[in-house]
Amino acid sequence: MPTPDTKLLQGTLDMLILKALSLGPLHGYGIGQRIVQMSDDVLRVEEGSLYPALYRIERQGWITSEWGVSENNLRAKFYKLTRAGRKQLQVEEENWGRLADAVFKVMRTA
């Protein structure tokens, strides 16, 4: 198990989850792993953040869930991006880009 050394950038978790799901349906546990992996072990997602985030996002209608069986033969809840979720991902992506660029610009100020 990778043990990344840093906490998540606040406010980006929802976006990262949506992004992970944009690559295909996945259960909660797997989403956490996929994010760690996609970020090359820099970003970690604690379960205490992950599951509440999933409920929050589902309540918004951006993902749907369905119980199933994992690759390891365990019961698992699979999440899938909705059309609205795909749209939301775009919005958050643009927002993040704008903000991150602004921060970078400030940091580059002589």
Add this chain to the structure above:
Amino acid sequence: MPTPDTKLLQGTLDMLILKALSLGPLHGYGIGQRIVQMSDDVLRVEEGSLYPALYRIERQGWITSEWGVSENNLRAKFYKLTRAGRKQLQVEEENWGRLADAVFKVMRTA
């Protein structure tokens, strides 16, 4: 007065304040303005966030304060970066870079 349309990326305020002060001492009100200006009106700092942040940062020993008079002839508390603050700015800068890069990497994932 510029009215930027977005909230601050959480966790970056301290860094932005330190950065603003790295360009020279400044009073609280001015720090807020400098950040708005450095970010081309994308980042806004609410006073309800700014002043508590300044106390927090001063408590850490990264800045010191001194009462003085502003350019407009009003009493104002001027903040100055300490040596420790300059070092902290570096640390936060590296951290931010690493995290932001990781997020960008995730978002670019096919």
Add this chain to the structure above:
DNA sequence: ATAAACTACCTTGACAATCTAGGTAGTCTC
């Protein structure tokens, strides 16, 4: 003179996101 706009500070209360730290239960390997 006096109102309006701006500078500069401050505080309170609420809210949202995250983490820590616990827990359950099933599977697989040794």
Add this chain to the structure above:
DNA sequence: GAGACTACCTAGATTGTCAAGGTAGTTTAT
């Protein structure tokens, strides 16, 4: 049958930010 791993969940505390209020002094325009 012990230990590691998968997979879910929750409660409580902490933290950062914001919204919305407030005080007081200065400047500009009327």
